[in-house]
Amino acid sequence: MKAFFDLKTHQFGSPKIQTVSTPNCTTNASSVKKVPAFTVYLLERRINCMTIPAIVEAIQKACIESRKITVANTNIHSFNLSMQFPWFYEFLQSSEIVHCDSVGILKAISYMGLNLPLDYRASYSLLMPKILENCNHNRFSVFLLGAEPQYLKAALEKLRASYPNVSFAGHHGYFDQEDPIENQAVIQQINQVKPNILLMGMGMPVQEYWVKKHRNNLQVNAILLGGAIIDRMAGVVPDCPSYISNVGLEWLYRLWREPKRLAARYLLGNPAFVLHVMLAKFYANSLRVERM
Incomplete structure (x- = not known):
């Protein structure tokens, strides 16, 4: 019998899952209390199981x-990258929050013996509007880094119209990331603004590598790794319909939209992920849970 997490009693339903007690670091919001936060280690890859309200509160x-946190995310693609590149694995492990951005990850955790509801999927199409609403309420500032210049401009125009209390600024992602002078110019532009939130939209793993190199020099409070989020805000990339994403088929929708760019990621990456998880099923401690 598989384990489950009872949202009413806040108890895990199986003694087979290894749990470790840790200090409570959830917020006081009542909406967050209903679905507690905890950490899952899937093949020793850390995933913070947090609801969207909990992430927004953090x-x-x-x-x-006035603290600095990095908010990364885990999906099948990032999981595969963490298996390929030690630096990427270390980046995720060192980030303050690594939220679940994939139904596929939830299904893998379920396969390992811990059933979790969709409340713990925090995809950017669902998460970003809530973050921006919060920024608008608190008059926070947001800096967008990434996308082509015309798409960045379109995204900024739409955001300023939708969230008038937020101070938006940005820089496109088409600069030489290996050029110290160009990088320093971008960092100086960000630090002149001193935004509360830096939203990265360079794609994975380029954005993670850039943040890894320059995180210590950035004068921001929260660094968010958003992938194609700026293109989505500009209206270039449409969001996947919820009835497709809720059953774990967003990858198929995106593959249909961009077959050339995403064929290798999904047609090779998804089977590789499944194989990793299936093999891990036979090893001890392939899934650990830490209470938060």
Whole structure:
């Protein structure tokens, strides 16, 4: 019998899952209390199982307290990258939050013995509007880094119209990331603004590598790794319909939209992920849970 997490009693339904007690680091919002946050280690890859309200609260708290946090995410593609590149694995492990951005990850956790509801899927199409609403309420500032210049401009125009209390700025992603002078110019532009939130939209793993190199020099409160989020805000890339994404087929929708760019990621990456998880099923401690 598979384990499950009872949202009413806040108890895990199986003694087979290894759990470790840790100090409570959830927020006081009542909506967050209903679905507690905890950490899952899937093949020793850390995943913070947090609802969208909990993530928004954590970002807000970092902005108010003038702290710096990195909010990364895990999906099948990032999981595969963490298996290929040690630096990417270390980046995820060192990030303050690594939220679940994929139904496929939830299904893998379920296969390992821990059933979790969709409340713990925090895809950017669902998460970003809530973050921006919070920024608008608190008059936070947001800097967008990534996308082509014309798409960045379109995204900024739409965002300024939709969230008038937020101060938006940005820089396109088409600069030489190996050129120290160009990188320093971009960092100086960000630090002149000193935004509460830096939203990266360079794609994975380019954005993670850039943040890894320059995180210490960035004067921001929360760094968010958003992939194609700027293109989505500009209206270039449409969001996947919820009835498709809720059953774990967003990858198929995106493959249909961009077959040339995404064929290798999904047609090779998805089977590789499934194989990793299936093989891991036979090893001890392939899934660990830490209470938060």
